[in-house]
Amino acid sequence: MLPLTNDHYLQAVDVLTKRYGKPQTIINAYMKALWQLEKPTGTLNSLVAFHDNMEGYIRGLNALGKSDDTFGDLLIPIILEKLPANVRKQISRDKGDEAWTLTSLRESIQREIEADRAGETTIDFELDLTDQPPATAAFLTTSKPQHCAFCKKTGHKPTDCKVVTDKTKRLEIVKRDKLCFNCLSGTSSCFRLQIEIQVSGLQAQTPHSNMHRRDTKTPSRNEG
Incomplete structure (x- = not known):
């Protein structure tokens, strides 16, 4: 070596x-x-x-x-x-x-x-809905028809309702059906939250724009 x-x-x-x-x-x-x-x-x-x-x-x-x-x-x-x-x-x-x-x-x-x-490496944009959570799968499928919370008909949103146009009547329907004041959904928890906030004396969330009413009476300075 x-x-x-x-x-x-x-x-x-x-x-x-x-x-x-x-x-x-x-x-x-x-x-x-x-x-x-x-x-x-x-x-x-x-x-x-x-x-x-x-x-x-x-x-x-x-x-x-x-x-x-x-x-x-x-x-x-x-x-x-x-x-x-x-x-x-x-x-x-x-x-x-x-x-x-x-x-x-x-x-x-x-x-x-x-x-x-x-x-x-080509991106496949087709989603397999069977692998999606139920809520996501429902969202990715064909959308459900719009449902109006006021007249109970389909085909239009509450903001476009031509059947129930009176603001007072709309407010009564929301209270009667226990709808959420913000989203008009039928989620009871949302309604109870509004009641609890009002009962506790706290300021509730701003009601849905479909139920806004303008008070045409101007308060008098002597009132009170």
């Missing part, structure tokens, strides 16, 4: 080159690896892994002075046979009748991967 010194560096390189630096052995190993590449299973990740390994081995051969022309014709049918049927069909359709070269095959596989990635 050579001591780890600067003087022995070149000798160490020479020993390693003689032992492992056999280009033909490395070329054979790369070609065997290409032959034994695991077939993609049809998923994008498996196709990407297949493409990355293939590119690594081919570039290794190029680094050893082997151009695509020297082994491309042998490698093309091997790669095509390993590709999933749908991928092979798609890239062949794009290629048409033109003969394959190793470069064009590599580029076609890369384009197919990019197309699949673009498809996976």
Whole structure:
């Protein structure tokens, strides 16, 4: 074993080159690896892994002075046979009748991967209502017809009611049906809250605009 010194560096390189630096052995190993590449299973990740390994081995051969022309014709049918049927069909359709070269095959596989990635990152705006909470699902489905709290008819909002237009009558309906003074909903808790606030002497929330009345009588300064 050579001591780890600067003087022995070149000798160490020479020993390693003689032992492992056999280009033909490395070329054979790369070609065997290409032959034994695991077939993609049809998923994008498996196709990407297949493409990355293939590119690594081919570039290794190029680094050893082997151009695509020297082994491309042998490698093309091997790669095509390993590709999933749908991928092979798609890239062949794009290629048409033109003969394959190793470069064009590599580029076609890369384009197919990019197309699949673009498809996976496309935002799907269709919501699955079965995964939504009941309230959210109800909101996302077709809206219910507007229901008027005053005339009890559908098709218009309380603010657009043409049947019950008198403010006093509207106020009576709200009190009779125990509606919320603010939202006109039938939530009893809202009505009790208003009563509790009024009984306690506190200022109640501003009534709904549909029940506002303007007192036309101006209080006299002598009143009181």
